[in-house]
């Protein structure tokens with residue numbers, strides 16, 4: 001996958017929606033628990049019902065790791081299902097990794113080579129040599145936490161450095177100087193809409209993965225006011241619980257489809273307002 005292909009898919013579908021596949025066995029319809037692989041069965045039906053309005057899927061690996069080997073197998077089946085049936089979809093392993101260099105290389109191999117995701121999320125705390133091993137993979141993307149959606153996100157990310165600028169801005173500026181930074185995207189929470197203007201001053205053309213609409217209450221319109229880039233759009237807006245748990249009954253896939261279509265409609269309106277076609 002290339003970012004140019006992602007942009008052309010966004011324009012074709014008039015959507016920059018990323019559906020989060022955060023599967024909790026306590027929340028899925030009970031009839032699925034009788035199937036051989038309830039997590040995969042749930043994902044398959046969600047994907048089939050929403051792929052026409054989504055350009056990306058983001059399984060958060062915690063929701064698979066929590067179920068041990070079986071969970072990891074469900075993740076493997078899910079990514080294979082997407083890559084085989086919907087190869088135009090941009091896939092994100094939300095794993096928030098990062099470690100000393102040789103360990104980061106192994107994490108990168110796990111997600112880019114073994115599982116064949118297009119991208120993986122990483123934490124910046126360990127610095128350049130913990131992120132650059134991910135960036136070295138051609139046509140694969142590293143999505144680094146910049147300003148996260150949770151309340152505590154500002155505890156450290158918002159701390160002012162000696163020159164008065166907040167840490168997250170320094171993280172953005174510095175990361176953009178790293179080798180292969182053209183393969184770098186950033187996570188910025190939708191709950192932090194008022195920060196997008198400043199972020200776009202530092203990273204005008206970077207793609208931003210934006211979680212926090214739906215269950216966390218972030219505003220799509222608020223994010224797009226300054227977050228949207230007229231050339232490449234530059235946004236992937238994620239909603240997980242708001243879509244996948246729209247119903248916990250047998251109509252769950254249809255309910256997810258309706259929620260995803262609602263968001264896509266709003267996105268199409270925003271694209272049209274910005275004269276992006």
Ligand SMILES: O=c1ccn([C@@H]2O[C@H](COP(=O)(O)O)[C@@H](O)[C@H]2O)c(=O)[nH]1
Nearest residue numbers: 060148149189211214215216239240241
């Ligand atoms: O700043 C961040 C970074 C990651 N996330 C993840 O995104 C989804 C959001 O799920 P919702 O159900 O739509 O709230 C989830 O996997 C988080 O771990 C985030 O929310 N904020």
